[in-house]
Amino acid sequence: MNTAKVFLRRVCAAESPEQWGQAAQDVLEASQTLEFIRKRDLIAVKLHVGEPGTTTFLPAEVAAGVVRCIRAREARPFLTDSCVLYSGPRSNGAEHAEVAARHGFCLERTGAVFVPADGLEGNQERIVGIDGNHFREVGVAALIADADGLVVLSHATGHLSAGYGGTIKNLGMGCASRKGKLLQHSDTKPRIRRDACTACGACVEACPERAIMQDAQGIAAIDDPLCIGCGECIAQCRSDAVRFRWDSASHAMQEKMAEHALGVVRHAKGRLTFLLGLVNLTQDCDCMGCRSPIVARDIGFAVSSDPVALDQAAFELVRAAENQTLDKLSYPLLDGAHQVEYAERLGLGTRRFELIEV
Ligand code: SF4
Numbered sequence: 001m002n003t004a005k006v007f008l009r010r011v012c013a014a015e016s017p018e019q020w021g022q023a024a025q026d027v028l029e030a031s032q033t034l035e036f037i038r039k040r041d042l043i044a045v046k047l048h049v050g051e052p053g054t055t056t057f058l059p060a061e062v063a064a065g066v067v068r069c070i071r072a073r074e075a076r077p078f079l080t081d082s083c084v085l086y087s088g089p090r091s092n093g094a095e096h097a098e099v100a101a102r103h104g105f106c107l108e109r110t111g112a113v114f115v116p117a118d119g120l121e122g123n124q125e126r127i128v129g130i131d132g133n134h135f136r137e138v139g140v141a142a143l144i145a146d147a148d149g150l151v152v153l154s155h156a157t158g159h160l161s162a163g164y165g166g167t168i169k170n171l172g173m174g175c176a177s178r179k180g181k182l183l184q185h186s187d188t189k190p191r192i193r194r195d196a197c198t199a200c201g202a203c204v205e206a207c208p209e210r211a212i213m214q215d216a217q218g219i220a221a222i223d224d225p226l227c228i229g230c231g232e233c234i235a236q237c238r239s240d241a242v243r244f245r246w247d248s249a250s251h252a253m254q255e256k257m258a259e260h261a262l263g264v265v266r267h268a269k270g271r272l273t274f275l276l277g278l279v280n281l282t283q284d285c286d287c288m289g290c291r292s293p294i295v296a297r298d299i300g301f302a303v304s305s306d307p308v309a310l311d312q313a314a315f316e317l318v319r320a321a322e323n324q325t326l327d328k329l330s331y332p333l334l335d336g337a338h339q340v341e342y343a344e345r346l347g348l349g350t351r352r353f354e355l356i357e358v
């Protein structure tokens with residue numbers, strides 16, 4: 001059975017964003033996984049610029065470290081991400097670019113500009129054939145598919161519906177077109193328990209799709225066809241009245257995400273690598289527009305040419321530091337490891353890895 005190499009550069013407590021950027025650059029160079037880059041290639045750096053209100057996304061200086069590596073090879077980097085499903089500034093290309101600039105993802109701080117990956121309205125995609133169990137083809141954001149190569153810069157966090165979000169999620173959900181994201185969320189529609197609802201209305205206000213109605217007593221209910229499964233209502237409800245159907249929804253979404261990740265990797269034909277930030281390890285992903293609690297100590301930056309090995313390493317590194325994996329520290333009812341196991345079964349990579357500290 002194959003074993004993948006995972007390179008790790010540890011960081012100390014309270015290092016600056018500039019030190020994180022240098023750590024990212026050092027581990028990328030040490031990994032020698034950028035050899036696919038040729039002179040003048042247009043290289044996409046797929047990242048997350050952070051939802052407004054979030055402060056724990058990977059700072060622009062980390063992207064700057066990646067950009068320096070690409071420019072050192074005389075290639076042409078650009079920063080990119082796809083539109084989100086829920087309404088808000090990151091749901092269209094123009095405002096997404098504004099958020100990127102406000103959060104420092106600009107030429108001055110990173111050495112590259114942000115270009116939306118799937119156009120103004122999230123509908124520019126390339127269809128890639130795969131041999132999955134849920135899908136025979138998936139939609140990849142056009143610029144990510146069209147680039148000459150890809151550096152996938154991900155942030156390891158907990159996740160409201162997947163339990164864990166890291167490399168596979170950034171590839172599968174983050175690189176998917178809007179249609180692809182909708183297909184991945186098709187099973188993750190929450191339910192509101194009438195007996196637990198206190199009629200406060202917070203979920204109604206938070207729902208980006210106006211999919212929640214209140215009856216005459218103020219008790220909330222979700223209109224399924226309108227719901228995109230974003231999970232905002234779960235985050236807002238203080239009465240624990242809104243829940244996913246944990247039995248099937250999370251596993252199905254993780255599998256669909258892994259199949260979309262497979263589409264991105266297949267299309268790139270080896271012209272990509274993966275960098276994972278194991279810092280600011282928060283309960284929620286960077287899409288939540290609020291401060292999310294830190295659930296584990298900073299570890300460092302890891303690189304691999306195998307996305308499955310990299311996420312498996314994240315599980316094991318956090319467990320070694322905290323006696324518990326990131327999904328269990330964040331959402332104990334969820335099994336975030338399912339995406340990694342399923343991705344391995346799909347042939348996306350291996351969970352067996354050799355850790356090389358640099
Ligand atoms: S936030 Fe929770 S308690 Fe408040 S209306 Fe919605 S479901 Fe009911």
Ligand code: SF4
Nearest residue numbers: 207227228230231233
């Ligand atoms: S998951 Fe909740 S907040 Fe999101 S669209 Fe559905 S009902 Fe609205």
